Amino acid sequence: MAVARMAKLLLISLRDPFLDNDRVMPPMGVMALNSFILGHGYASHIENDFDLENIRKYEDYTHFGISCMTPEKEQAYAVLRAIKERFPQKTVVIGGPHAQHYLDECIARPFDHIVRGDGEHALLEIIRGKAGQQRILNLPVTEEEMNEMPLPYREPAFLNQYSFHFQGVRATTILTAKGCPMACKFCEDARSNVKLYTPENIGGQIADAKKAGYQGVMFFDDIFSLSMKRVHALASEISKHGIYYRCFGHAKSMTEEMAKVLSDSGCLETGFGAESGSQRILDISGKKTTVKQNRLFIETCNKFGIKVKAFIILGLPSEDRETVSETVEFLKFLIGNRFRNKFGKEITNDFDLTIYFPYKGTQIRDSMDRNENKYDLILTQNPDTMSGFYKGKGGKAEVAVRTSKLSGGELEEIQRSLLAEFKPRVIA
Secondary structure (H helix, E strand, O other): OOOHHHOEEEEEEOOOOOOOOOOOOOOHHHHHHHHHHHHOOOEEEEEOOOOOOOHHHHOOOOEEEEEOOHHHHHHHHHHHHHHHHHOOOOEEEEEOHHHHHOHHHHHOOOOOEEEOOOOHHHHHHHHOOOOOOOOEEOOOOOHHHHHHOOOOOOOHHHHOOOOEEEOOEEEEEEOOEEEEOOOOOOOOOOOEEEEEOOHHHHHHHHHHHHHOOOOEEEEOOOOOOOOHHHHHHHHHHHHOOOOEEEEEOOOOOOOHHHHHHHHHOOEEEEEEEEEOOOHHHHHHOOOOOOHHHHHHHHHHHHHOOOEEEEEEEEOOOOOOHHHHHHHHHHHHHHHHOOEEOOOOOEEOOEEEEEEOOOOOOOHHHHHHHOOOOOOOOEEOOOHHHOOOOOOOHHHOOOOOEEOOOOOHHHHHHHHHHHHHHHHHHOOO
């Protein structure tokens, strides 16, 4: 056990060179892991700017944990090569969404361990030397355990490297839950196990964020406002801390009662997955919402001074000129509704417009891989050889699909034209 206590972990948060700025949202998963490992008496440190040119500086670490999203995969592999070339006996672990959904790709590379799903128990087993030769670990964390773990690492000097603002409020991110019960066919997290943080846990995280100098919070999970009961509980806790916040909502659950509770507790903005202005696209994609509900969501939130940011995806199955025209009408409605926020300033709603990228683990991609011909969607190139980002610098997207009516190039041109037409109309 004395040898195990000498273990020293470097948690690596990868850079995102495809983004306009990758110092906006801090790496929440890595921050949670860091606190957990430190809480068990082991040395742990977060490296968010790994130096490939000076590997020697990391020689004191015995274990390296890489958290990887698929668009970061080439960077993860470069870090792995650099460590193994200089320190072949040191332990390198990969986890995160890429390890979950691209397991074969990770197995083909010399990672000592691959963690699928929750990382806390698996990483602790590895550091303690109890994982042995087991390469693939999947050790879920229960909701009760999740709430008993130390709060995520929010040391001010580290956290203040990241900067996110909404309506002039400087904010950082917090999760109120993990998982998502929805069944959207384009999402790799669809129907994943839902685990909720308690309001008390969230209150502790808000207090830590305020200590670090933040006046606002971006609640980053998808299910903040799926339940009125849950919203009441969260709003009651949030109100104690006197912050402004942004959260995600859902068109099926938003009511005037919910919007008022959100607004009264400090909510300035809510994002939601509108996906398309076409009912046909929504139905094919498994959204279980209607265009009418999406419009009512916007009207209801705006009535109580809450700004809406709609997330829209082009190139979903069966996209054609007609469905694009319906999305254009939806954007006109979204941006055309001016209102005053809590500070009395006239603003408009906002949107993001991306092109569907066929990640493994989504129902659409899985069906395509099985050659089921279930969807009007065709791969134009192998998406697994691409970077895999759906939103890059200036809103640019990587395009790997076409429909029977629209080519990949046409989807790119439609995205460019809609961004050029509607983004200038947004009043922040």
